[in-house]
Amino acid sequence: MHLRLIPSDRTIIIDTVGISSVSQDLSWIPTDIHHVNWVGVGTDMSDGTCDIQYNDGKLNATATNLGIYSQAYHDLHREQEKIESEYEAARNYPEELRRIRNGLLAVCDWTQNRDVTLSNNADWVTYRQQLRDLPATITNANTRKSMVNNRSHSSWPTKPS
Numbered sequence: 820m821h822l823r824l825i826p827s828d829r830t831i832i833i834d835t836v837g838i839s840s841v842s843q844d845l846s847w848i849p850t851d852i853h854h855v856n857w858v859g860v861g862t863d864m865s866d867g868t869c870d871i872q873y874n875d876g877k878l879n880a881t882a883t884n885l886g887i888y889s890q891a892y893h894d895l896h897r898e899q900e901k902i903e904s905e906y907e908a909a910r911n912y913p914e915e916l917r918r919i920r921n922g923l924l925a926v927c928d929w930t931q932n933r934d935v936t937l938s939n940n941a942d943w944v945t946y947r948q949q950l951r952d953l954p955a956t957i958t959n960a961n962t963r964k965s966m967v968n969n970r971s972h973s974s975w976p977t978k979p980s
Contacts (some may be wrong), residue, residue, distance in 0.1 A: 820867070824848070824855040824891045827874070831895040842901065843894040847887060851875045855888050912963040916954040919967065924950050927978070942979035949976035 823832040826848045830839045853874035859867030869882040929935060930943040937943060949956075957963050957974060966972045 820859040822855070822857040822888065822891055824888060826852055831891045831898070833892060833895050836895070838895060838898050841894060841898045843898050845894070847890050851877065857885055857888060912960065912967050913954045915967045916957065916963050919970070920950050920953045939979050946976050946979055
């Protein structure tokens with residue numbers, strides 16, 4: 820595991836996941852720390868080397884114990900959960916459902932061209948009408964969410980074969 824911590828930028832990076840301007844309380848980090856760089860062996864934080872750079876002229880330090888800086892691991896995960904929660908709360912499922920519906924309609928526009936004769940034309944007309952009726956016909960917010968996240972949800976109209 821590789822952990823990088825830059826308190827002045829409120830940045831925490833673990834392996835390839837990083838967040839700048841974290842909103843978590845970082846007051847646990849001493850004010851004289853400029854940068855912490857931990858390179859650990861394996862997925863736990865027990866074995867590794869920690870390079871600590873100071874912002875007050877002190878010589879850089881090296882440690883073999885992550886110590887208080889293991890808190891950064893927990894802060895990053897809490898920040899990720901907060902961001903995911905905010906993202907989920909801001910999603911507009913009716914609009915997302917409408918965009919998916921529009922894509923499905925566009926894919927089958929060819930079925931309604933005047934020069935196309937289909938033996939199941941009535942099925943295509945019905946399917947396309949059911950798509951156009953979305954999202955108005957789906958009033959349950961959980962169903963809309965499920966449909967956006969699962970294109971094979973049972974509430975989607977069945978495409979003719």
